[in-house]
Amino acid sequence: MAETRVDLSVAQTNMGDNTAESGNSAAGQESYSAFFYGTLMAPEVFFTVCFRLSNPPAEVRDKYRFRPAVLPGYCRHRVQHADYPGVVADAATPGREVRGAFVDGLTAENVAKLDYFEGSEYTRRTVRVRLLDVDDGSGGAEVETQTYVYRFKDNLDDEEWDFDEFRRDKLRQWVREDYVFADCDPDHPATVATEDGDEAKQS
Structure with missing residues (x-):
């Protein structure tokens, strides 16, 4: 697929800020975080999306931290006829949570x-996740970040997605x-939820 220009100005909206801790902040850049629960849990996919290299140089890899985390109040299911999942809110089921990766x-x-990779099937939304201890999986600090919530619940299979x-x-x-990037459309990136929960279109 030919190189596609992406409007970078849209990325400044409401992404969880981790400036104090991130490797990228050392270069004077504002830094953000996200919770990934599907294909992007694999660092190789994340780096392919962001750098078009599955294994970039160490000086690039070391700027990002992948830590296990749990997103409470959501469930994860496979998207029909796809390799990837979607999460939707499920506050009605006690103990419902999704395990994934918190990346800063x-x-x-x-x-x-x-946003370009996830596309219009998803809304980027602010959530709170609980970081897990790497050694035993116990709970740690709760942090605010963002994740991509699936917009079309009827398109999800009943079965859980298996990483x-x-x-x-x-x-x-x-x-x-x-x-x-085969099915990505630069004119239809992920929408971004506003503070009141509505979806704002990116332009």
Whole structure:
């Protein structure tokens, strides 16, 4: 797929700020965070989306931290006829939560590329996640960040999406630039939820 220009100005809206901790802040850039629960949990996919390289140089990789985290009040299901999942709110079911990866050190350019990659099926929304201890999986600090919530609940299968299955069976093709961006439309990035919960279109 040909290189596509993405409007980076849209990425400044409401992304969880982790300036004090991030590696990118050292370069004078404003820094953001996100919670990933699907294909982007794999660093190789994240770096392919943001840099078109599944294994960029160490000086690039080291600017980002992937930490296990839990998103409460949501459920994750496979999108019909797709390799990836979507999450939707499910506050009615006690104990419902989604395990994923909290990533900080994101730049505005990264966020714009992620919006482009996720597309109009998703809304980027502010959420609170609980960081997990890497060693035993116990709970840690609760932080505010953003995640991509699926917009079309009727398009989700009943079954849970399996990350281990994705890594085993699908990861190889998802680190190919031509495959990752094949269905992306620069005119239809992810929408961004406003503070009152409405969706704002990006232009």
